Amino acid sequence: GQQVMQIPQYQHVQEGEDFTTYCNSSTTLSNIQWYKQRPGGHPVFLIQLVKSGEVKKQKRLTFQFGEAKKNSSLHITATQTTDVGTYFCAGRGFQKLVFGTGTRLLVSP
């Protein structure tokens, strides 16, 4: 079945440093979504990418969908302590959405 892996599993950065998480699917995706889950909270939708090579920005966050529509990345510029949490990609293949393994981000002040 469809699998979605993310790397790294965990990253600890100092406030102000950049952060990137990578998402790779075993199959071609029709679209990919990104979610953020704060510690003790629930996943919250951030964005959806649909087109091959698409790049979208939300303030300090940059999301990219690969040309082959099998991978994606999320880059955070100049992290802040409010960025702490686990970031999940979720890829839609044939029908259902499959969540990635997640990258847990810790930001030290």
Next chain:
Amino acid sequence: DAGVIQSPRHEVTEMGQEVTLRCKLISGHNSLFWYRQTMMRGLELLIYFNNNVPIDDSGMPEDRFSAKMPNASFSTLKIQPSEPRDSAVYFCASSLVNSYEQYFGPGTRLTVT
């Protein structure tokens, strides 16, 4: 809008007992998803419904798990009998069928002793 509502927020039960988790969708949404989250297995889709009809239940672990949508705005996930390995946080999420963006509830933390 109150968002997706789940109850109870926490449940502690003994092995062998029946557990029922409840979810109320956001008004107007017509897709409902049940997820289970553990440290070991991450976020797993158990089952989802479109317009009250189960579409994919391939993620339901075994026959001990069952999910229903008795009406368009409400769903239950039942575990009978429960086992310690069922301990997890269970989320439900709702969306519009053509929207894809899922809105998650706060989750139910289940502990089976």
